[in-house]
Structure formats: C-alpha cells, structure tokens
Amino acid sequence: MRNLLRVLAVTALSVPALIGLAGVAQAQDKFKLGMAVGGNTCCEWMKAQGDVARALAEKNGWDYVELSNNNDPATALKNAQIFVQEGVDAVIQFNGQAASNPAISAVMKQANIPIVTYDIADPGMYFVGIDNLAAGIAGGEGLGKIIKEKWACNPDLVVSAEGAGAGIVNEWRTGGMRTGLKNICPDIPDAKYVSFESQGDAAVGLPAARDLLAAHPEAKNIAVVGLNDGGVLALINAAEQLGRADGVIGWGQDGAFITGDNVNPHLAGSVFYFLEGYAVYAIKDVIGPIAAGNVPPLKADAGDPASKVQPCPVTAEQAKAVPDMNERVKQLLAAPAGTAEYDLFCPNKG
Amino acid sequence: MGNEALSPVLEARNISRHFGAVVALADASLKLYPREVVGLVGDNGAGKSTLLKILSGILTPSGGEIVIDGKPVVLKRAQDAMDAGIETVYQDLALVDTMSAYQNVYLGREELSKNPLAKLFNLVDDKKMRERAREVLNSLQVKVPSINVPVKGMSGGQRQCLAIARALLWGRRIVILDEPTAALGVRETGQVLEVIRDLRKHDVSVIIVSHNMQQLMSVADRITVMRLGRSIATRTVKETEVNEIVGLITGAIPGDSAEARAAQVAA
Amino acid sequence: MSLNQAIETAPPAVPLKVRFGGWGTGLMLLAVWLLLIVATGLYRQDFFSQQTVLAVAFTMSIVGVLAIGQGLVAISGGFIDLSQPAGMITASLVAVRLSEAGMPLIVVIIGAILTGMVWGAFNAAIIVFAKLNPVIVTLATNFIGLAVLFLVFQLAEVPLNSDIYHFGRASFLGLPAIFWPMLGLVLVVGFLLPRTKYGRRATAVGGNRAAAKARGISLKATRFAIFMAAGGFVGFAAVLFAATAGPFNPGSGNAMQLNIIAGVILAGISLAGGRGNFWMLLLSVGFLSTIPTSLVFFGLSSDTQSIFQGLILIIAVAIDGYRARKGTP
Numbered sequence: 028m029r030n031l032l033r034v035l036a037v038t039a040l041s042v043p044a045l046i047g048l049a050g051v052a053q054a055q056d057k058f059k060l061g062m063a064v065g066g067n068t069c070c071e072w073m074k075a076q077g078d079v080a081r082a083l084a085e086k087n088g089w090d091y092v093e094l095s096n097n098n099d100p101a102t103a104l105k106n107a108q109i110f111v112q113e114g115v116d117a118v119i120q121f122n123g124q125a126a127s128n129p130a131i132s133a134v135m136k137q138a139n140i141p142i143v144t145y146d147i148a149d150p151g152m153y154f155v156g157i158d159n160l161a162a163g164i165a166g167g168e169g170l171g172k173i174i175k176e177k178w179a180c181n182p183d184l185v186v187s188a189e190g191a192g193a194g195i196v197n198e199w200r201t202g203g204m205r206t207g208l209k210n211i212c213p214d215i216p217d218a219k220y221v222s223f224e225s226q227g228d229a230a231v232g233l234p235a236a237r238d239l240l241a242a243h244p245e246a247k248n249i250a251v252v253g254l255n256d257g258g259v260l261a262l263i264n265a266a267e268q269l270g271r272a273d274g275v276i277g278w279g280q281d282g283a284f285i286t287g288d289n290v291n292p293h294l295a296g297s298v299f300y301f302l303e304g305y306a307v308y309a310i311k312d313v314i315g316p317i318a319a320g321n322v323p324p325l326k327a328d329a330g331d332p333a334s335k336v337q338p339c340p341v342t343a344e345q346a347k348a349v350p351d352m353n354e355r356v357k358q359l360l361a362a363p364a365g366t367a368e369y370d371l372f373c374p375n376k377g
Numbered sequence: 378m379g380n381e382a383l384s385p386v387l388e389a390r391n392i393s394r395h396f397g398a399v400v401a402l403a404d405a406s407l408k409l410y411p412r413e414v415v416g417l418v419g420d421n422g423a424g425k426s427t428l429l430k431i432l433s434g435i436l437t438p439s440g441g442e443i444v445i446d447g448k449p450v451v452l453k454r455a456q457d458a459m460d461a462g463i464e465t466v467y468q469d470l471a472l473v474d475t476m477s478a479y480q481n482v483y484l485g486r487e488e489l490s491k492n493p494l495a496k497l498f499n500l501v502d503d504k505k506m507r508e509r510a511r512e513v514l515n516s517l518q519v520k521v522p523s524i525n526v527p528v529k530g531m532s533g534g535q536r537q538c539l540a541i542a543r544a545l546l547w548g549r550r551i552v553i554l555d556e557p558t559a560a561l562g563v564r565e566t567g568q569v570l571e572v573i574r575d576l577r578k579h580d581v582s583v584i585i586v587s588h589n590m591q592q593l594m595s596v597a598d599r600i601t602v603m604r605l606g607r608s609i610a611t612r613t614v615k616e617t618e619v620n621e622i623v624g625l626i627t628g629a630i631p632g633d634s635a636e637a638r639a640a641q642v643a644a
Numbered sequence: 645m646s647l648n649q650a651i652e653t654a655p656p657a658v659p660l661k662v663r664f665g666g667w668g669t670g671l672m673l674l675a676v677w678l679l680l681i682v683a684t685g686l687y688r689q690d691f692f693s694q695q696t697v698l699a700v701a702f703t704m705s706i707v708g709v710l711a712i713g714q715g716l717v718a719i720s721g722g723f724i725d726l727s728q729p730a731g732m733i734t735a736s737l738v739a740v741r742l743s744e745a746g747m748p749l750i751v752v753i754i755g756a757i758l759t760g761m762v763w764g765a766f767n768a769a770i771i772v773f774a775k776l777n778p779v780i781v782t783l784a785t786n787f788i789g790l791a792v793l794f795l796v797f798q799l800a801e802v803p804l805n806s807d808i809y810h811f812g813r814a815s816f817l818g819l820p821a822i823f824w825p826m827l828g829l830v831l832v833v834g835f836l837l838p839r840t841k842y843g844r845r846a847t848a849v850g851g852n853r854a855a856a857k858a859r860g861i862s863l864k865a866t867r868f869a870i871f872m873a874a875g876g877f878v879g880f881a882a883v884l885f886a887a888t889a890g891p892f893n894p895g896s897g898n899a900m901q902l903n904i905i906a907g908v909i910l911a912g913i914s915l916a917g918g919r920g921n922f923w924m925l926l927l928s929v930g931f932l933s934t935i936p937t938s939l940v941f942f943g944l945s946s947d948t949q950s951i952f953q954g955l956i957l958i959i960a961v962a963i964d965g966y967r968a969r970k971g972t973p
Binding site: 228230244263267268 | 699700798803
C-alpha cells in the first residue's frame with residue numbers, strides 16, 4: 028500500500044516536470060517575451076495592455092509570459108526576478124509605482140535582458156510612452172480654440188486640476204495645457220491662472236474644487252485644464268453644485284470620460300493616448316529589432332524616447348466617432364503589423 | 378434573631394462543585410431567613426467565592442440543591458438568579474462611570490414614557506426615574522452629590538450604596554455583598570453598614586462576605602463559617618464572640634457537624 | 645423638594661464644569677468655528693458669500709452622515725469602524741446600478757441603506773462570533789471590501805439627468821438639498837440616543853461592558869444592532885456621495901476617513917465609549933469642513949491642508965484623552 032502511494036506520488040510529480048522539461052527544450056530556439064502588466068484589479072486598460080502584447084507576440088510566433096505587478100513596487104521587482112529565472116529574451120513592463128524601477132533595471136542589466144517601460148522613465152529601460160508635454164499642448168490648443176470662439180480669449184478664470192502625486196507627468200500635462208492655451212490666447216493675464224489639487228480623481232477632488240470656486244465667487248466664465256479627465260470633472264461637478272456650471276468649459280487628458288453615453292456636457296474635449304495599444308510601439312521599435320538580432324541603442328529619456336506614442340486630441344463631438352476600448356483592441360489586432368491606434372482611430376490627426 | 382420560626386427565604390443544601398478532579402466546594406449549606414443578615418466567613422480557599430458564584434448563577438453546582446421560598450430552583454445563568462430575586466453586588470461594583478446615578482440605578486429596566494408618541498420610539502421617562510431613584514436613595518439614607526451627574530466622580534462608598542439601592546429598587550429580596558467595605562475609609566464603611574442595616578426594613582435579606590470580624594459582628598444576625606470547602610458551623614452573633622469565630626475559621630475550634638469532623642480529618 | 649435637596653447638597657459640591665460639561669464642548673467648538681470664520685472674513689471679505697456656505701455645506705453633508713455611523717460605533721464601545729470607505733463605495737455602487745436601471749429615487753435610497761446595513765451585519769457577525777477586536781476586523785474588512793470592489797468595477801457614475809443626479813445638484817432654502825437630510829438625521833439621532841431605552845443601553849455597553857451585561861443587556865445583540873444601524877447611515881451617506889461625486893472608483897472614499905474620526909472625537913463622542921452628544925457633530929463637522937475652504941481663501945496649498953488635518957486629529961485625540969481622565973461629558 029505504502030509503496031503504491033510512493034509510486035503514485037513520484038509519477039504525479041514527474042509528469043509535470045517532464046512536460047516542463049519538454050517545453051524548455053522546445054523553447055530553446057524560440058524568442059520569449061515577458062510582460063508585466065500594471066495590475067489586474069485596477070483598470071481595464073492595464074489588463075488590455077497585456078492582451079494586446081500577448082496577441083502581437085503570438086502573431087510573431089514568440090513565447091509569451093505575463094505577470095501582474097498588482098500596482099505594487101515590491102511585486103514588480105519580484106516579477107523581474109521571475110522573468111530572469113524564466114529565461115525571457117526581453118521584457119515589457121508598466122510599473123505605475125516607479126519606486127522599484129532602479130532595482131529592476133539592475134536585475135535586468137545583470138541578466139543582460141533588455142526591458143521596455145511604459146510612460147514612466149528609468150535610465151536603464153527603453154522608454155515607450157506618450158509625449159506628455161505634447162499631449163498637454165495639444166489639449167490646451169483644443170481648449171484655446173473654443174475659448175477664443177466663445178469668450179474672445181477672455182475667460183474670468185483658468186483653473187488647472189493638478190495631481191501632484193503624478194510628479195513630472197502632472198507638470199508636463201497641466202503645464203503643457205496652459206502653454207497650448209497661451210498659444211491660442213496669449214493675452215490671458217497670469218493672475219487668472221489658478222489651480223487646485225484634484226488628486227486626479229473626480230470624487231476625491233470635489234471638495235477642493237468647490238472651495239476653489241467659493242474663493243473666486245466673481246468668476247463666471249471658467250476654463251478648466253487638468254492632469255486627466257477625472258480632475259477636470261471634479262471642477263465641473265463642483266460648479267454644477269454651486270450653480271455655476273453654465274460658464275464652465277473643460278478639456279481633459281487621457282480620454283477616460285469623453286466616450287460613452289454619460290459624457291458631461293461641460294467637458295468639451297480630451298486627449299486620447301490609447302494606452303491599451305502601447306505594445307504596437309514597443310514591438311515595432313524595440314522588441315521586434317531585438318528578436319531579429321539588431322539590438323537598438325538604449326533610449327531611456329522621456330524627451331527622446333525609444334518610441335513616441337502620438338497623443339490624439341479630440342472634441343467631445345469627435346470622440347463620439349471613436350469606438351470603445353474593447354472594439355478598438357479588436358480592430359487593432361486585425362490591422363496590419365505596426366499600425367497604431369492613433370492611425371486607426373484618431374479623428375483629429377495633427 | 379427570632380426569625381427561625383419563619384421558613385427560610387433562601388436555603389442552600391449540601392452544595393458541591395468540582396473543577397475536574399479539584400473539589401472547590403465539598404459540602405456547603407446555608408440558610409437565610411427573611412430580614413436577616415448572614416455573614417459568610419472563612420479563610421482564603423475555604424469556598425466562599427465558589428458558593429457566592431453558585432448562588433448568583435455564575436457557576437452551576439455539581440451537586441446539592443438551592444431552595445427559594447421553599448421551592449427548589451435551578452440557576453443556570455446570572456439572569457436566573459436575578460429573576461429569582463437575588464442581586465449580587467461585586468467588589469468592582471458594576472456601575473457605568475459615564476452615566477448618572479439614576480441612569481445606573483435604572484439601567485436595563487428603564488421606565489418608559491406613557492405618552493403614545495414617545496412610546497413608539499421607546500422614549501424613557503427620566504422624570505419618573507429621577508423621582509423614584511431619589512425616593513429609594515432617601516429611604517436608605519444614601520447620600521450622593523447629585524443623581525444627575527456621572528458616577529465617575531463619586532466615592533467608593535457612594536458607589537457601593539448606589540449598587541445596593543439598585544437591588545432594592547429592582548425589587549430584589551436577597552442581596553449578596555462580596556467584601557462591600559474592602560476598599561473604603563472609616564466614614565464610608567460606616568455609611569455602607571448603615572445602608573445594609575436599613576435593608577432589613579425593606580424586607581430584604583442579606584448575605585455578606587467579609588474578612589473584617591468586628592464589622593460582621595456589628596451588622597450580621599448570624600455567621601456561617603466555612604473551612605476547606607465545607608460549612609462547618611453557624612453561630613448567632615448575640616451568642617458568640619470574635620474569638621470563637623476566628624477559632625472556627627482556623628480550625629482551633631472544631632465545627633459542629635459530621636462535615637466539620639470530616640474537614641478536620643482532611644486537614 | 646426639600647427631600648431632594650437633602651440628598652443632593654451632600655458634599656462634595658458638584659463643580660460648575662460638570663454641570664455645564666455637556667455644553668462646554670459645544671461652546672468651545674462654536675467659539676473656534678466663529679474665530680475661523682471671522683479671521684477668514686477679515687482677511688477676505690468675499691468669504692461671506694452664498695458660494696462659501698454652499699461649499700462648506702456640501703462637504704458637511706456626507707461627512708456628517710458618516711460621522712453619525714462612526715459615533716454610534718464609538719459610543720457603544722466599538723471604538724471605530726475603519727470599514728466605512730469600503731461600505732460606502734459598495735452602497736454607492738448599488739445606488740448607481742439601481743439608478744442606471746431607472747429605479748425611482750426612493751428605491752435607490754432604500755437599496756443603498758440596506759446594502760450598508762448588510763455590510764454592518766457582516767462586520768458585526770465577524771466581531772461577535774469570532775470575538776475579535778472591532779478595529780482590526782473593520783480594518784481587514786475594509787481591505788477585503790476594496791479588493792473585491794476593484795474586481796467588480798473600475799469606475800461608476802450615476803446617469804446624467806437621473807433623479808439622484810439632480811438631487812445631488814439641487815438646493816433648498818439656500819442650502820444644498822443633500823444638507824437637509826444630514827441635518828435632520830443628526831438632530832433626530834442626537835435626540836433619541838440619550839432618551840430611548842435602546843440608546844441608553846448601547847451607551848451603557850460602551851461605558852462598561854461588564855456592568856451592562858450584569859444588568860441583563862445582551863452585548864451581542866447590542867453590537868449587532870449598532871453595527872447594522874451604523875451601516876444604514878453609511879448606506880445613506882453613499883446616496884449623498886453617489887449623487888454628488890461624479891465618477892468614482894473603489895478608492896474614492898478613503899480620503900474622508902480621518903475627517904470623520906476627527907469630527908466624532910471633536911464632538912466629544914468618546915472613542916472609549918459611553919459618552920457623547922450627537923448634536924455636537926453639527927459644530928465639529930461644520931468646523932472641520934470650513935477649514936479647507938478657509939485655507940483656500942488664505943491662499944494656502946492643499947499640502948498645508950493635510951498638515952492642518954493631521955494636527956487637528958492629534959489635538960482632538962488629546963482632548964478626548966483629557967476628557968476621559970476628567971470624566972466630564
């Protein structure tokens with residue numbers, strides 16, 4: 028009886044091991060891509076980033092390993108070590124909590140595995156991401172055109188919904204939006220530019236937005252820029268509650284609240300990044316060449332990226348023509364290799 | 378006292394209690410007559426607390442019988458003892474510090490307002506509770522600074538008196554006091570003893586546990602002595618003196634009964 | 645009458661502070677609140693405007709209703725309920741889904757309140773049956789709740805132009821529509837709690853569990869009832885939150901937690917239990933909700949707001965500790 032159990036146990040343990048060995052043997056000559064998504068519980072687009080990468084890897088005939096950083100820097104570092112053990116040839120990651128990026132860089136450098144990072148730069152990683160400053164400027168110019176037409180470039184207030192937690196990205200986007208607005212309406216005096224901390228969240232930023240409006244009781248025509256759509260919406264909602272929304276025109280970033288049937292009428296536009304489709308850029312400019320044996324030079328700076336994602340400013344009207352994310356992913360994967368979502372869906376190409 | 382002609386209001390017959398192999402109480406019996414104060418004495422570990430806990434329903438006896446007004450009762454929970462008319466006042470007093478005297482006295486048995494609308498929400502009738510609380514405290518000559526302020530600031534004696542008054546107000550006929558004056562000063566002790574004596578006038582019988590013999594002799598009618606888990610003797614206070622009681626406690630004087638002899642053998 | 649005097653004039657005489665203790669907290673709060681208002685008004689006269697009143701009243705409304713729930717838990721000896729954010733977002737999600745389904749506002753409100761009560765019962769069940777510390781349990785259920793919420797949804801928002809959407813933007817007698825139910829609830833709870841049988845027993849459980857139990861009060865039943873009632877208030881706060889917040893995510897409720905706890909402590913509702921006047925919540929929450937608005941008028945950034953909030957919480961806890969030692973209400 029006991030011997031029988033022992034035999035069963037050994038068999039049970041060895042079967043998967045053998046299958047694993049066989050898999051390793053087969054994978055020896057195959058290119059293997061590792062992808063660490065930001066997290067599976069936060070946002071649809073984080074999951075979609077992995078789905079697109081997986082589909083493109085399969086198209087290229089590569090092996091694909093996906094792990095989740097769970098929006099946690101320590102998990103991101105552990106995932107990097109797993110990728111090394113797995114013997115991947117290249118890694119793509121989105122690490123929203125960038126604290127562990129230097130350590131991850133070091134791990135990858137030691138194992139001599141190139142790594143691409145999305146949107147948050149690290150000196151040891153290929154940078155693929157949105158040009159946040161350009162996205163800000165494009166959005167600001169979009170808003171400026173409306174302000175010029177409706178208020179002859181003379182708003183009572185220009186409010187910026189900041190999210191200081193996003194650091195330099197916040198400065199690029201909100202600063203870029205102010206710059207873009209000034210490109211169209213250069214004569215708005217500096218005193219009219221004010222800001223509040225929205226934390227990039229419509230609900231969390233709401234009380235601060237109400238306070239800001241209360242502190243400017245005389246302002247009627249209010250232009251709003253922000254780190255993202257959520258921050259801009261915080262001010263719009265606050266204005267609705269204080270009975271002043273009629274004079275508010277906002278333009279956001281990231282396109283989170285510009286699609287669907289629940290778009291706030293005071294949100295005049297936003298900027299799409301098409302986050303879910305970043306893998307197209309990463310594979311076209313970094314991973315593809317590596318798989319083909321031509322390792323490109325390391326471009327780690329957000330100002331001079333390995334691959335620049337094109338921002339797509341849209342008015343609320345134009346946004347209606349943009350399909351929702353699931354549909355976009357479907358069409359993207361059906362398109363010829365190297366086609367980006369910007370090419371497919373942006374109604375307002377620079 | 379001359380109460381023996383009456384039947385006892387509470388009688389504990391041959392109560393025993395084991396904790397596994399350990400015998401905490403071997404054989405204890407006790408009688409309490411109407412309007413009587415009985416002192417319960419014994420050395421540490423003689424079984425006084427175990428007996429008190431059994432009479433308060435906190436512990437169930439392993440053997441024996443509790444009889445109230447001639448009827449056997451089973452006390453499984455503290456609530457059963459309260460329902461049977463037994464109120465136990467512990468050393469820690471069990472008052473809510475943040476509530477006032479009258480609220481404490483009425484806690485768990487609040488008088489509800491008669492107003493139909495107020496009744497709907499279970500509103501309490503504070504006026505009535507204050508009045509009744511004052512009456513009871515007054516009839517027991519209990520002095521507190523105000524019945525409307527939190528009891529936290531009150532002295533140990535005042536708190537002890539409140540707890541005793543509560544028993545009276547709730548219509549209890551038997552009050553068990555565990556070391557009621559242990560933590561009190563001389564004046565306060567006097568006040569509490571006065572209240573205990575007054576309970577007689579209100580048809581309440583008292584069992585009191587104390588280490589202070591002088592005090593017991595001044596307040597009790599009879600004293601039951603326990604030794605090694607057994608009740609070995611009961612003396613009428615008028616016919617005994619401190620030395621005899623102390624002798625019984627220590628074993629220098631043998632007890633009365635067969636149980637007492639058994640206790641001696643065991644020792 | 646002379647009888648009563650005989651009892652009550654016995655030494656030591658009651659200090660005046662004890663007699664006025666209940667209102668001392670209120671007077672102090674009112675004084676600091678007025679001081680803040682006057683100081684801000686002197687610095688910038690346009691502080692005295694309808695816009696300021698609206699901004700403060702909106703903030704007060706949700707915090708106020710949550711503070712009632714938090715206060716009930718505190719006064720009955722549960723210390724604090726750290727799971728309010730997850731409970732509120734869950735109930736808000738139910739409110740959103742019901743309004744998306746086109747349900748009338750009353751159904752949305754009832755649905756959210758019931759969700760909150762179920763959440764409270766879930767907390768109470770763990771605390772009562774596993775006999776665990778309520779603070780640790782609610783800390784854990786908040787984590788669990790948020791994690792599950794993240795699996796269930798990323799963003800939710802009541803439909804534009806639904807009943808609840810308009811409720812969140814309407815005003816009545818110059819104040820937000822959502823302010824009035826908060827005011828009513830604080831007044832009613834503040835009236836009933838010290839004057840009803842159940843309120844008094846819950847307070848006693850918070851003051852001294854052993855004493856309450858010895859009086860035949862069931863600790864389990866009390867805890868269940870309190871957590872479910874507190875959950876009901878969280879559920880109603882969720883209606884106000886969903887009505888006003890715009891798009892929210894599972895983490896959007898976290899930021900309110902500290903303010904609510906500070907409001908409860910400042911109001912004199914003891915975290916140790918057994919003591920507190922819920923009417924004081926109007927003053928403490930009003931004061932706390934005015935601070936960020938005032939800071940904006942003084943031109944201070946949001947970073948300074950966090951510093952102020954932290955300082956006020958520490959001061960509030962210190963006052964609570966002082967009160968507990970002194971035994972004044």
